[in-house]
Amino acid sequence: MSSSKPQKVSLAGVVIRQRKRDVKTIANPTGFKETLSAIVEQSMAPDDVFKLCDQYEDELDFRRYDEYFWDLFLAGGTGACIGKFEDDVTPINQSFFGIEKKELPKPQELKAEIVTLLREFVRRKPFLEPTLQKVIEMLLNSSSLLEEKYQTATKSLVAHLLACRILRRECLQAMLRNEAAIESGQMLQQLTGIFKALQTECNQEVSAIVKLLNEGKIMNRLMDFFPSPKRTPEAFAEHWKKEGLQGLLVVAQNIKKKEQAQKIKNMVEEFVKRRNEEEEDYDEDDNDENDEDEEEDEAAGSKKKGKGKDSATSSSVASKRSAQQQQRVEDAVNEFLAELTELQDEVGLDGGILLSSIFEGLMLTIDWKSKKASVKAEAAAQVVRKWGPPLMKRFAEVERADDPTHGGAAQLSLMQCVQNYCYEKSPITKEFVRLVHILYMGDVIEEDVIREWSKKGVGSKGKDSFKKQIVPLIEWLDIAPEKSTGAE
Incomplete structure (x- = not known):
């Protein structure tokens, strides 16, 4: 009997696939901000910016760092939009905070460049837009803690984002949820500043502002922005006249x-x-009573013959009831x-x-x-x-x-x-x-x-x-x- 060794199984030509493992990269928001700020320092033209973004794709995860994206262009990277404000951080020039803080020349042109670039970012990366609503709400609720120039910049950036329709109109409703800020007068001050910026910086007519407010469903709630003691027609009119917004006042009153x-x-x-x-x-009820009276008379028959109901009394009662009804x-x-x-x-x-x-x-x-x-x-x-x-x-x-x-x-x-x-x-x-x-x-x-x-x-x-x-x-x-x- 001959013994033969079993042949070894050959794996030639067979590809063994291994399970992919989730490889978690270490968060590096600082690197994201530095890379993006370096790009916009070179050029603010949308085509140039996106061309450079494609080159540094590995370092620019916009989905992961969406809040830091908005914080960079709005608050200059100070962290004000993400609840981590750092007072010692100098905002970049290509931001609303940076323009206001450094008093850069031709501020309106710089703001227009920022808005144009942001509009293109939202068009190409729509997932950025929902995050904007959250960061604006946070910024509005905390702006009173910032220095005056940053507060002014906040009103300006909200006005520009509303005017170019990057920011939803409903975001203004979020201001009404902060009751403490309303009672202190902070929200009224912010809203007034936004209206002024819409007129002076964005060249919006009163009719356009009213349309914006109607779309945001707050035109009828302007009185709610006033502190409780000042929610009167007199205080309402006095405020808008004092702030030079008589046109808005007239429309609101109409x-x-x-x-x-x-x-x-x-x-x-x-x-x-x-x-x-x-x-x-x-x-x-009157007809029912008359019917009952007639039934009683018929039932009485001959027993009440000659002693019928006094017609004068009946007429008097009816007249009295009629007078009472008329008085009511x-x-x-x-x-x-x-x-x-x-x-x-x-x-x-x-x-x-x-x-x-x-x-x-x-x-x-x-x-x-x-x-x-x-x-x-x-x-x-x-x-x-x-x-x-x-x-x-x-x-x-x-x-x-x-x-x-x-x-x-x-x-x-x-x-x-x-x-x-x-x-x-x-x-x-x-x-x-x-x-x-x-x-x-x-x-x-x-x-x-x-x-x-x-x-x-x-x-x-x-x-x-x-x-x-x-x-x-x-x-x-x-x-x-x-x-x-x-x-x-």
Whole structure:
């Protein structure tokens, strides 16, 4: 028996793959900053910078050192953007802190170069943009601890980043989360500085700033930046005037007025609907009581013959209940008018806007989805006749008392509002003169105002049609000896 040795297995041509191990490199943010600062010292032109970045790719890990990237260009490498501020570090020239600290010549040109380069970095490396929001929030919250020049630089860099849309508008909302800084006045000071920088350094018009604030959803919250004791219309106006930002003040006040006008419309709609519901409930209760009385009379039959219910007493009770209901309505109207007056005084809402808002609020109670135009037209006339005078008369009279020479201004605005509404709502287009007549009979609009409107107050919408409608009313005013309560 022959014994043969087993053949050895050959591994020729076989590649043995070993498992890759995670090789952790030692963090070297200092090397990153030194390399990047050396590159931008040579040139700030984007093409040159990125060409050099490609050459030093191994030393420039932008994902790992994204916070240090922003700190270098914004705070000059001082650590202010990452919560590690070093006072003894000199910021590089190619940064907002460096420009302000060293008072370099042609600062606006240097800032423009930085912004252009940063915009290109964000375009090529989008992962850098989310980090910017965090570092800006940290910088804004801690800037009060920095020296004055760095505080000025912070306001400037935020303004430039907002203007060129590198920084999200919502970042300004983060300022409202620091209640301590708000109460100390720090946040108001920063916001004011940012607005000034937007105007003077970024050449932003007031309209552009307002658009920016609306996009950031803080235009309506400017008052929240004020310390609690100063959250008043007077302090609000005084601050922006003092800081030379009257244009922003006017826009902010107009926006506030529009908000209040819309609020008044909604309040009027709710008030009228609630009162109508209460009246319906009252009528149902009254009918139920009458039905019960009739049932009692029928049940009594001949037993109460000759001793029937005293009709005078029954009428007296009904009259008393009606008077009580009327008094409740009057009390509700007076209380509601007090609320409207308070809203008017809060933002200085003029009488014209107030009267127009009340009218539009009344129109909101109408079911415009109804198929019949005649139903809508009649509903409009009824709601104006019933609620127009009690809700509008006081404010029309106040306007006349305050300014006798121009007392019809508010009423003229109301007529123009009625005209515009009738133009937009086709079912009541032909009801314009009827609605005006109702308001005239209710002492809301004066005769002189109607005549003035027909001569020079007619708006452009449906001008000829509405002017033609008003002619019969003016002819009637010419022959009518005095205002009467007769039929329309």
